[in-house]
Amino acid sequence: MISAPLIRPFLWFDGNAREAMEYYCDVFPDSRIDRVDEYPEEDLDEHFRGMAGKVINGQFTLAGIRFGCLDGGPAFRFSEAISFAIECKDQEELDYYWGRLSHVPEAEQCGWCKDRYGVSWQILPADMHALLNSPAQVQAMMGMKKIDIAQLEALTF
Structure with a gap:
């Protein structure tokens, strides 16, 4: 039998994921930053150069709902479609x-x-x-x- 998976919203930011997590946690009660993993200082290919220290995997909880995020660069933008x-x-x-x-x-x-x-x-x-x-x-x-x-x-x- 297949169990119901956890579905978690995941947001792609352009270099300001950490700032966004802090902002959202300030807006919503019952919120916290759970984990922040950063891009490494070295060994990044050409697509990720300059990302050292940025968020490669952020996990945070807003009003009891788990979210994920990352700093992915400018390739994708948010739209009203979501x-x-x-x-x-x-x-x-x-x-x-x-x-x-x-x-x-x-x-x-x-x-x-x-x-x-x-x-x-x-x-x-x-x-x-x-x-x-x-x-x-x-x-x-x-x-x-x-x-x-x-x-x-x-x-x-």
Whole structure:
């Protein structure tokens, strides 16, 4: 019988993985850096020259969820095609995470934002489905950057 594997998000950074881990651990409660392995000082091929001391394998825990990361260089970038959803209990919690994670105003839409490293986040009420029961609520949400729970509740039919 095959057991359920551990599925862990793994993030590729361009030279700032250690900084990102520290930042995320500061944002989320129940978070810590578990391990940091660095590229060696020598014996690196041409693709990894200049990476000595950077993160080849970082492991960290955010809000109880294990993540991995590395400094892989500029070859790949984050996009909105992958995002992390944060289900918030109320507007205060939503405002907290939005304030800490939203750093690219032009990327904000419908509760989505992008942090300083280019990672996309959906910062949403835990009961978002209950706030989108009418066309008016959906239309209002589509015009929002940060979700305004009270505004959506006021449109309940």
